[in-house]
Amino acid sequence: MRRFFVLLRNEMKLSIRDMNMIIFAVLMPLVILVVLGIIYGGKPAYDGAPYTFVEQSFGAACAVSMCAGGLMGLPLVVSDYRERKILKRFRVTPAHPALLLAVELSVYVLYCAVSLATLALAAGVFWRVRLHGSVWVFLGSWLLTMLSTLSIGMLVGGVAKNTKQAGVIASILYFPMLVFSGTTLPVEVMPSAMQKAVSWLPLTQGMTLMKNTFLGISGGNALLPVLVMLGVTAVCAGLAVRFFRWE
Amino acid sequence: MSKAISVSGLTKSYGGRTVLDHLNLSVKAGTVFGLLGANGAGKSTTTECMLGTKRADGGTVTLLGQDPVRDRRALFERIGVQFQEGDYQQEIRVFELCEETACLYKSPADYRALCARFGIGDKLKSPVKSLSGGERQRLFIVLALLPNPELVFLDELTTGLDAKARRDVWKTLAELKAQGLTIFLTSHFMDEVEALCDEICILKRGKAVFYGTVEDAKRTCGCDRLEDAYLMLSDEEERK
Structure with a gap:
């Protein structure tokens, strides 16, 4: 475990120095939330809705940081390390590939968590947003959506030939999911x-689940999105470790 | 004396072109072995096939009695490697790179002491990218020595170093050898090879054209300097 935490601390420092993820995974979701808050204020989501528009969008704002970390940050950093032969250097050490993937994964989990915390704080303080459902059920859906999104990134980073290819795949996944899964466009x-x-996009499933659990809407089938995301996570993470390439 | 490295029949070809042709090597523990040859002679491919970072088409490699691919994780607790093109994370600092590498081993050496020994002790907080070529080269030698290895691979170890720094590196390596370290190196500098190596192998187009001690090489060619002997030996085929 000591290995894990030393690597995590270092990789986190490097990632913060790089600033990209601070902007895209922490500031961007916050800006989206603030813009929605300024436009809609405390207005209900629709006439007579028991929750506000900002409350309805809270899950979406969380998903923006997941998209940035999982579909941009994670695949690019892993493929960059491969291209720069940093992974090759790790290969001639006792490190297990899963250790490296777990460290990089954790870096982006931390970004998502920081983003969740800042969003909750801002939404609660300025627009009196409150959680209508159970906090644990919401956190469960948040965790599941995040892990499934990050696992996709891990797979892309694990198998892409080079940074350029990873960048192309990342863009193909990032922009449609960001725009169409309901993260930026309800x-x-x-x-x-x-x-x-768009309901076919895995992130849409996660978004819907997060929204429903945040708003405390029990209607609708939660089993399908949960199964879809568990499936995506298991398959992507498994393939990422199985087909991991050092070079 | 036990063998640290044993290579037999190592063969590798890329797209039909043979780059390694049934190479046999054997390195005794506690000695320094030099793999020589012109650019493209197959030195890097040999090293990589030995380390398992490239898959050989044929032949066997045993390092410290273990298989580098099958026993990778156990074996690389005991082996240090410096690659020719050592790269690093864009923004990383010297001490971070050392920490990150040291944490992978069960009982690593003290990186501060090693950096000081190689003359970069005052650079720990500097970004790696701000180091001079020679400082960076020494940093990568430090990284290779971090596991307290029994065997170390150094690929073109003093390329980019100034005369004084090269001498210092030689001296440190000689001290480590005296403590029992086995060193496998590649180099283009014959003075370095002469100063450090017990045995050498000269590669030409993936074949060993000479294998023996530095003295043997000079005697075979009737030369006083290894560089002359090297040029004669590695040029052999053309003259025939």
Whole structure:
């Protein structure tokens, strides 16, 4: 475990020095929340809704940091380390590939957690946003959505040939998921055909789950999104370790 | 004396071009072995096939009695490696790179003492990218020595070092050898090879054209200087 924490501390320092993730995984979700807050204030999500628009969007703001970390940060850093032959140097040490992937994964889990904390603080203080459902159920859905998103990034980073390829794959995953999964554009305002199409994105499932658990909506089937995300996490993480390439 | 390295019939080709042709090597524990040859002769490929970072097409490699691919994690507790193109995280500082490497081993050496020994003790807080070529080279030698290894691989170890720094590195390596360290190195500097190596192998197009002690090489060619002998030996085929 000492190995893990020394590496985590160092990698976290390096990542903060780089600033990209501070901007995209922490500040950007906050800016989105603030903009929504300024526009909608304490207005209900729709006429007679028991929750406000900002409350409805809270899960989406959380997902923005997951997207940034899982679909941009994680795949790029792992493939960059491979291209720079840093992984090759690790290969001639007793380190296990899973150790490295776990460290990088944890860096982005921390970003998502910091983002969640800042969002909750800002939303609570300025717009009196409150959690309508159970805090544990919401945190469970947050964790699951985050892990499934990060596992996709781990797979991309683990198997991409080089940084360029990882960047292309990351962009293909990042932008559609960011825009269409309901993170920046609420699913509710999309035409119904589009809603059906985007429901295939794994992040949409996570978003819906986070929104429902945050708002305390018990209706709808929670089993399907949970299964989809558990499946995505298991398959992606398994493949990432199995097909990990040092060079 | 026991063998630290034993290589037999090592063969590797890329796209039909043979880069290693049934190479045999054997290095006794506590000695320094030099692998020589022109650029493209197969030195790096040999080293990488021995370390398991490249897969050989044929032949066997045993390092400290273990298989470098199958026993990788146990073996690399006891082996240090310095690659020719050592790279590092963009923003990392010297002490961070040392810490990050040291934490991977069960009982690592003290990196502060090692850095001081190699003359970069005052650079611990500097970003690695701000070091001079020679300082960086010495840092990567330090990293290779961090596991307190029994065997160390040094690829072109003093490239980029000034004359004084090279002498200092030689001296330190000689001290470590006296403590029982086995060293496998590649080099283009014959003065260095002459100062350090007990045995050498000269590669040419993936084949060993000479294998023996430095003295043997000079005697074989009737030369006083290893550099002349090296040029004669590695040029052999052309003259025939």
